[in-house]
Each structure stands twice: as C-alpha cells, then as structure tokens.
Amino acid sequence: MTRTRVRDLAEATGAEVVLKGWLYNRRSSKKFHFLLLRDGSGIVQCVVNRDEFDEQQFTEIGKIPYESAIEICGIANSDDRAPGGVEIHANSVECLCIAEEYPISKQEHGPDFLLSHRHLWLRSRKQVALMHIRDEVIRTIRDEMHARGFTCIDAPIFTPTACEGTSTLFEVDYFEDEKAYLTQSGQLYMEAAAMALGDVYCLGPTFRAEKSKTRRHLTEFWMFEPEMAFADLDDVMSLIEGLLSRIVERVLEHCREELEVLERDIEKLEKVQSPFPRITYTEAVERMNAEGHSFEWGGDLGAPDESVISSWYDSPVLVHRYPEEVKAFYMKRDPQDSRLAMGVDVLAPEGYGEIIGGGQREDDLDSLVGRIQEHGLSEEDFRWYLDLRRYGSVPHGGFGLGVERTICWLSGVDHVRECVPFPRMLYRIYP
C-alpha cells in the first residue's frame, strides 16, 4: 500500500491509509494515545484506542520518544475534535527509528540554541511554514518571469572584481596570479546577458563580507536580479510593481495555512495593492522634514528614515531619483537633473526596510568611463563591461530583490535568519 501525505488526507476520508513521518507530539489518557504525526506536508492526529491493541503494544506506543520515525496504518476520518478536522483511527503503529531525547521542546528557545540546532529547528512548524513560503516566492518569481518572456541566466559565483566597488568581498585564494572574490551581485553579468537575450534574470546566492549584525543582514543571501534591454526607469518600476503584487497574491492564495501558523496579520498583506506609491527621493526628504523628522538632502537614507517613509503607506513604496553621490557608478544620471541618479529602492511596509534596489544603467561609453574614474575604479577591470557600451549599447535597467528580506516581510517574522534554510551570518556558520 502506497503511503499518503498528510496534506492529501482530506480526499481520503473513509479510506485506509498508510502514513510515514515523525512523532511530533503525544497526549495520552488511560484509554487513548493521541499521536501527532508530522510528515513535512502537515500534521495529523492519530488515535490509538487501548481496546484495539494488546496491553504491551499500547504501553510501548505511549513511550515512543518525540521525533522518532513512525509508520501508522489506519482509517482516515473527519472529526471536529481533531486539529485540522481529519484524524486517523490507527490500526497499527510501527516505530521505524527510536529517537534519542529530542533537544527542541514545545517551549520557547533562545536564538543561540535554535541556530546551533538549525538542522533540527527546521522541523518545527513555523520553520516548515517559512520554507513553504520561500518555495512559493521563488516559484512565483520563476513562473512570472517565464510568463513575461525572460530567460534565466545564471551569473558566476567567482568574480575577478567587485561588481559595485563598495561592499567588502570574500577573497578566494585559488586562481593563479589573480585575486578572486565571491560575487556580491550578478548584475553586471546580467547586463551582458540582456544584450544577448533581451530580457534575463538570475536567482542565486550572493556574499557580503560586511560586519553587519542586524535582523536584516545575512552574510550569504539569495538575490533575484532581472535585467531588461531597451528599458528605462519607468519600465523597471513597472516590473517591480507587477512582480511584487503577483508574489503577494500567490502567497495569499497558496500559503494561507502557513501564514496562520506564523500568526501573520493577513489583513496587512491584503492591503498591498497596485499601483504602488512612487515618490522621488527629494519628495521623501521634503515630507520627512515637514513632519519634523529632520533629514538633509544629499545623504543616503538610513534604517530609521526608511521606517518613516514606509509608514506612510500600506503597500511597498518605490523611492526613486537619488542623489548620484550615494548610488553606484553604473547608474544613469537623470537627463532632467544631473545631480540625480535614475535609481529606485523599494521599501517594504511595516518597517521591513529595503527589499529591492535597482534602476536604469549608464549606457553611454564616455559617461561610464568618467564615472569609473571618479569612483577610483580600474578601467582595466571593467574592460568587458565597457565593451557592452561599444557594441550596440541600448538603454537598459533592472533590479536586485533580496529573497530573504522579501520572505521576512511576507511572513512577518522578525529576522531574515529564519527565511533561509541554513543561515550564514557574522559569527555563525554551523551547522
């Protein structure tokens, strides 16, 4: 008999099923054991009636340690008394592997303990829910980009130079005569790919050797980076809006239960509606100052400033046209105002901060060479990148979306470390 997954039990009521999983919890009385079986797709209560088992068997079932691997055979019944509305009337309970005393209990644990037991913590209900949401977000991105005619192009992980010349990079000592680094962005490669295939994207890990210790930072995080040929800042913003609203829509549609397990305020997500607010950096600075949150034009927005701006709206807000000094060398200048860069950052609602950074790229060779010099970067390092402006340069742009930050916001959890299966952070690489 093939096994049934817990998530499919609703269609199996009345039938005999075989379930395989782990013992999540047990409640017992004289006459019954209530076993909660967890199989990754869900949790179901299995009722073991003393009258239907022999004495020794019944006693042993009452002693199976938590997280032991078990196989239960029985009839699936709908029953209002069972959590989830379906329960199994067990005919047999087999212990496939007796677990040692399981370190993670139902009570709350501290972050240090949980992170050191991440390989086990992942089994917890909320963590399973988060991984389902992560899967939904990533799949939505791929589906949506495919539907929009984008081609998935993988960017390299080893790079010969900094992509942006800003963040601290991880140096890799392997390639002869040349330093190599772990990538901090696939963007420059996506620009090359866009000139080959039109609309492209990459989705993969990126690395930042910053000594950042906050709830929004990971040392290794996943980034989704689309890049479009023949596109300007408005096209970039339209894509952001379309994609983000689609992600919210799909998570609400397919991850209801997960959001409930996480005790997410679903109304807040339902309020996310396009069109998203768009505001220029200058407008944002003016409004902040008008409201008494003093901020001087020209500086980059810090975390507290971002919270103020996002608090004005229910949907993610697109802040665009920043002072060029605070943005990367490859950003195109605003033709209307050369002090501005054609960049856009997206701030998630509820104070979750920046989830996207992007914009229109500089497509003019001479301007780009000048910018590289101004930033003190080596022209030689960017020879190939400059080639893209020598051979059929066109207006183009794109953005980078922080996958974990996006999941963090959608799920309403308070730290990105829970949004990736095995987080890598400052001072933490185990397990």
Added chain:
RNA sequence: UCCCCGGUAGCUCAACUGGCAGAGUAGGUGACUGUUAAUCACUUGGUUGUUGGUUCGAAUCCAACCCGGGGAGCCA
C-alpha cells in the same frame, strides 16, 4: 569597527543590598473515560561562560578574556 544587553539544570528563566542555588519545562515512575502546549502526583538533574582579584563568605562586586543577542554604519 563602534554602542547597548546577556551568559545559572538538556531547555526557558528566578535567586532583593554579598549570606544554604530554585521554579517551570524536558527526561523517569505512576494516575487519569476523546486529549488539544492535555492534566495531576512523585522523581533524576548544577565546575553559576573562563581566568584572576576583593572578602570570613561571590551566581551576585572588580578586571581581563571568550561566546552570543540587538542596533549603528553599509547594504538586498
């Protein structure tokens, strides 16, 4: 790198002004007529992060170090 906070039982924490190191939970034993973090009774469990100092006496005060958490900067 800087600022703040913390480290006591497997886990979550308490222990007032320096005076016998405790509770809940997990584990064990037993009870309980369908439990919902089940409940109830009993019970095992300690080098108080490390090193040194002050003191009759240190989990508590001091110093250094180690480990972790939150935040800033920087970023997605």
